[in-house]
Amino acid sequence: MSKNLISKGVANHLIEIADDQRQITYLHQNKKRNYTYPEEQVQAVTFLKLVLIYGYPVEQVRLLVPIKIGAGRKKEADMVVYSDTACTVPHIVVECKKADASEMEFKEGVAQAYSYACGISKKPMYAWITSGTKNQTFFIGDENTVMTTKPDIPRYGNVGVEAYKYAKGGRKGNEDSLGDNIKQKFFDIETVSESDLTRRFKLAHNALWAGGELNPSTAFDELDKLIFCKIWDERKLRKKGEAYDFQVFNTSLPKNATSEQITRAEHKNSNELFARIKKLYAEGKRQDPEVFKDDIRLKPVKVKAVVGYLEGINLKDTDLDSKGKAFETFMGSYFRGDFGQYFTPRNIVQFIINVLPITNHSRVLDTSCGSGGFLLYTLEKIRKQADEYFENQKGDPENDIAEGADHHRYWHDFVSKKLFGIEINEQIARTAKMNMIIHNDGQTNVIAADGLLKDEALRQRSHNREFKYNSFDFIVTNPPFGSVVKQLEKAYLHQYKLGNKDVSWLDTKNSAVQGRANQSTEVLFIEQCWYFLKEGGTLAIVVPDGILTNSSLQYVRDRIEEWYRIVAVVSMPQTAFAHTGAGVKSSVLFLKKWDKATTESLQSIKDRLKNNIKTTHHYEATIERIEKEKKDIIKAHRGFENTTSETDRKAIAKTPAFKAWKKGIQQKYTNAINQLKTNLHDQYIQQKQIVLPDYSIFMAIAEDIGYDATGKTTPNNELVAIGEALEKFMATL
Structure with missing residues (x-):
């Protein structure tokens, strides 16, 4: 919306932007300002909103108004909107903050706006504090009484404001509608850019934990819950003009209210908002009880702070890739370090998913899904397929209802019935579930469990009967490296063939099979994936190179060649995981599960040879x-x-x-x-x-995969060309 406003402001001769984008001129006052300042950029958009959206005559909007505060001190209010053309009756005081202003800086802006209002008049007026990212509006009563919360400023010609700001069917915020129907009462929620969404997530998280009231981990969980509520609010059926629940409503006051009554009313306002949020949360939990199992553990005032960052945005319709990148960036900034191992770099995930011939009929599993990267890219792949089959799904709604329903059904049925994930860490599992929900699927098949449990144990723990051995067409996963499963801690270890030491074919002492004291998780996941796959199913797995080269792990390679047809080995550079804190050299294996007869035949051939x-x-x-x-x-x-x-x-x-x-x-x-x-x-x-039967194996070494050891983008991503060649190779199998 901001770019559209700036363009319309230039076209309507309200502002001029220098060619080098360093200076802005507000033409009605002939004021020149440094446009490189973050606050100035917010101020420009706010000025244009007042004129083009709220309908105030430009002559009644003054910028940088001198105000006397206290004993002779002079300040400048960013903007003052007047009720009269002579600009003698202040109506709205506006304080602008930079887009990434912290909660503390925003509160300082509230105090500034109040002091400016007190300095300019004793008459009632509104105070609007905005960073573009967050907005707060207050009504300041006669004689500068305590401020009361309002959902919005009044539009030109209106005495007051509505009970709420956001309702279904309001202005979308695109360029075609700006300036039209300025008497319209409500706004609709709007899609936002990736950078704006990332900023909102981070600022909302900081608002929860800053000051030490909550630790960052708890704040992350609580923000996830509120995002969950926001998404459910957007999904609720409502008629045009009906209010969204996830927003701040008007504070109702009796006439000539006292300070005590105002305080109670503000408290009631926060509690009513909290009640609406808790109701949304309860509705969501009923639909998907596995996402969150505990209640919201925030005070109403904290909930209100977060709502301020998210109330005006449309998560459901914001571009899929933008949402994914924003949530990933936000998560990455929080989980980097201790939880860095849960994030497979985007370029590797994209390479793997692009190569595999997954369709909406495929059953797909990630046995160590982390934050859900493989699941999300699989979903995106199926969405793109839907775009190919149903090209008009974004066209005229009157003519394309059936087409749009088919498009939605194509990918939504896949997500709800065929896409699955397992994550051992409960907090990361919740994040993966939220990651899926935020991408519009409405439900998830992500469970919080040890991915090495046998399938019956997983079904019992999750109450999801779809986690069955021999049932998946594709498994895509990056299991944790370096950790071990100990028999003393995990009784299931000896249920795995690779959890036991086989009798050597050169043993002459008739030794019995011995259980191993421990085994690497990445080794056990190779076997677990074999159990989960159908015959002919494909596994794409990131493994440390030791599995491919260490002589002590020959027994693992022997099992791999008996269980799987080795389709491809793609070596990653040493730096592939360096920016996540892991320096292990790794490769991606593409393996196709043999049928039972082939596995038995290979074992028989090897036994005869021995x-x-x-x-x-x-x-x-x-x-x-x-x-x-x-x-x-x-x-x-x-x-x-x-x-x-x-x-x-x-x-x-x-x-x-x-x-x-x-x-x-x-x-x-x-x-x-x-x-x-x-x-x-x-x-x-x-x-x-x-x-042994001979067959071709695709081999490739990637030295540059689009980013360096610090995670900084590089101009060349060799995985693109490797992926294209591998996709062609796999098509011949």
Whole structure:
């Protein structure tokens, strides 16, 4: 709206903006001001609102009005609107603050406006304090009595203001409507830019925790709840002209009210707002009880502060990408550090989702969804598909109702029935749910649970029966790196094949399978994803490179080749996660789950190969011979020293020298056995590549992925070209 107002102001010869955008001239007073100042930019828009929207004659709006305050002190009010053309009867005092003014700075603006009003007249008038981001209006009674809250300033020609400011069907704020119907009573809520929305989220959050009344974490949760209420308010069915609930209403006062009555009325106003908010919250919780389980834990005055930042915006219709980036930026600024691992960089998420052939019929899961980045980009992908099939959904509402309904059904049914997420951290899970809700889906299938629980346990905990093994077409995930699951803490560890140590194929002692004391989470998630996928389903997973290269993790790679067809390995640069606080070198694996017959066939081929190698090299006989030779040497003390009797050998066996010699002999033969095992294992690895079915694997190394180690954008993103090539490759499979 601001850009439209500025353009219309120039066209109507109300202002002039210098070519270099550094100076603005208010033509009716011929006042030149520095347009680079943030407050001046707000002041320009506010001036134009008064004239073009509220309808005040430009001659009755004065800028920078000198005012005497107290004992001779002189100040300047940003603007004063007068009731008469001679500008002798002040009607509205306006105080402008910069767009990102803090709650404390805004309160200072309220005090300034009140003092200016007191200095200019003892007659009743309005005070409007605005930063563009937030607005507050007060009515100051006769003899400068205590200010009372108003939802808006009066329009030109009106004596008072309505009971509320925002109603369905008011002015949208686009350029075509500016200046029209200035007698219209209400405003409709408006879409905002990404930067404006980000600013509002941050300022609202700061208003909650600044001063130490709430810690930042609690403030974040409480703001999430209020955003939740805002979205539900926008979704409520209401007729044209009906008020939105998520806004400050007029303060009702008796005639000639006393200060005490005014104070009580203000208190009642805040409580009534809080009651409306709690009702919205209760309605939302009934629709989706998994989003928030506790009540709003704020005082009415804090709720009112947040409402001031959000009441006039339209979250539902604000551009999807703008909302996503704004919420992500806001979350990133708060969660950076301790929670940084929950955020997969946007370029990597976009690369993965763009490559995969997901449709609105696909069932999609993120087993470690964090704040919901993969889920949101999947939703965006399906929305774009809807745009292709239903091109007229944004056209004439009279003709495109059916088309629009089809468009909505296409993506909304997908989100509500086929898109799922699991997040172990409850606070992050709530954020992911809010992230989905803010993108218009109306409900979420995000649950707060340990993503490594077996599917039945997940269903019992979440009451969502859709978390079933062998049911998902796609899994996209970035599991947490570096943490471990310990059997003493998680009883489910030994339910995983990779949570146990298999008997080595070169073991000759008939050892039983042993449970591991612990296992890396990223390793277990590879197996968990295999359980969740349908046969033929695709997994795209970010893994640390150690899984691909460490010799100690060969057993993991063996399982991967038995469970999955390896489609692609795309190496990320060392800096890929540096700006989130993680420096682990990583890659993205694209894996397609084999059908059961193929997995069993691969295991059978490998077992036969192992047996053939052992048979060819007479492995068990060779091990037996080596062990016997070792025992004979030790028993006869061969090579240690000559002894003439059994008694001498027993005595010598107790000496330190003999024990050291014996240890050396044992180590020598152990080394011989280990070398034999290494040789046979190497032979197995070489021959395995020959006997296993051969297929092509897409390999790529990305060195520049569109941002550097600090997160700053770089001009080249190699993932775009890699993604295009990989998408073509996958289409041939």
